[in-house]
Amino acid sequence: MLMASAASGCPTSPRSSTSGAKAEFFVCLARAFQPMRTPEAEDAFAHVLADDLLELAAEAGYDIGDAAVRFAACAADPEVRLLTDYSALFLVPPVPVPLNAGLYLDGGLLGQGTQAMLERYREVGLAPDERFRDLPDHVSMQLEYVAVMFARAANGDPACAVRANEFLARFVLRWIPAFSRALQAAAERIPAAHAYGALAAILDAAARHETQPDSD
Numbered sequence: 150m151l152m153a154s155a156a157s158g159c160p161t162s163p164r165s166s167t168s169g170a171k172a173e174f175f176v177c178l179a180r181a182f183q184p185m186r187t188p189e190a191e192d193a194f195a196h197v198l199a200d201d202l203l204e205l206a207a208e209a210g211y212d213i214g215d216a217a218v219r220f221a222a223c224a225a226d227p228e229v230r231l232l233t234d235y236s237a238l239f240l241v242p243p244v245p246v247p248l249n250a251g252l253y254l255d256g257g258l259l260g261q262g263t264q265a266m267l268e269r270y271r272e273v274g275l276a277p278d279e280r281f282r283d284l285p286d287h288v289s290m291q292l293e294y295v296a297v298m299f300a301r302a303a304n305g306d307p308a309c310a311v312r313a314n315e316f317l318a319r320f321v322l323r324w325i326p327a328f329s330r331a332l333q334a335a336a337e338r339i340p341a342a343h344a345y346g347a348l349a350a351i352l353d354a355a356a357r358h359e360t361q362p363d364s365d
Contacts, residue, residue: 166303167208167209167210168299168300168302168303168310169299169300169303170205170208170209171205171209171296171299171313171359172296172297172299172300172302172303173205173296174202174205174206174209174211174296174355175292175293175295175296175299175355176292176293176296177198177201177202177205178202178292178348178351178352178355179288179289179290179292179293179296180289181194181198181348182248182288182289182292182345182348183289184232184235184236184240185231185232185235186232191231191232194224194231194344195224195225195229195231196224196225198220198224199217199218199220199221199224200221202217202220202351203217206351206355209355210358211354211355211358212354212358213350213351213354213355216347216350216351216354217347217351219343219347219350220344220347220348220350220351223340223341223343223344223346223347224341224344224347226340226343226344228340229340229341229344230340230341231341234339234340234341234342235341237339238332238335238339238341238342238345245331245334245335245339246328246331246332246335246342246345247331248283248287248288248289249263249283249284249286249287249288250262250263250286250287250288250291250320250321250324250328251263251284251286253323253324253327253328254286254320254323254324258284259284262286262320263284263285263286265319265320266285266286266291266294266316266320267285269294269312269316270285270294273297273298273301273309273312275294275297277290288328291316291320291321292321292352294313294316295313295316295317295321297309298310298312298313298316299313313359314359314360317356317359317360318356318360321352321356322353322356322357322360325349325352325353325356328349329346329349329350329353332345332346332349333346
């Protein structure tokens with residue numbers, strides 16, 4: 150979703166480092182908010198993702214236990230039809246739960262919040278991939294940016310961890326409450342909203358950890 154310029158690069162993070170685990174954690178979350186297009190992807194979402202997130206969270210120092218347990222139970226609910234529920238939640242107008250965070254931050258598309266996100270991408274040599282047909286404020290694109298910053302930190306650029314934490318504080322923690330409320334309202338009629346609400350709680354816990362004064 151984000152492409153690096155040849156000059157800036159987009160290194161792969163060493164998993165052995167804390168920053169590397171953080172990078173993989175946010176990559177997992179970024180993918181989780183994208184459509185599950187195959188039966189294999191749906192199965193991984195329902196039966197593998199919670200364990201992956203718990204393992205990475207332990208390495209990163211995030212306390213996501215309760216939210217991860219809740220996610221695992223909700224994602225495996227037999228009433229969940231992930232492909233159709235995802236469309237009903239995030240794609241089919243009138244969209245009950247927008248994945249474009251500018252709608253929560255600014256009340257509309259391509260507002261100041263979205264422009265500020267795009268500027269953060271550009272500052273580090275990143276740009277939205279033209280093949281990803283959405284706006285720069287898409288939840289997955291934001292989380293991919295955070296993952297790339299932690300990956301670069303793991304490869305020896307500690308300033309990128311500061312950038313990741315600033316982005317989480319400046320943007321992500323500001324839209325999560327409204328996003329979570331929208332998921333809670335939609336859960337009355339769309340079963341998968343419970344699972345995505347638990348993912349939002351997982352993201353909130355990680356972001357709050359990163360933005361504490363005594364964070365690593």
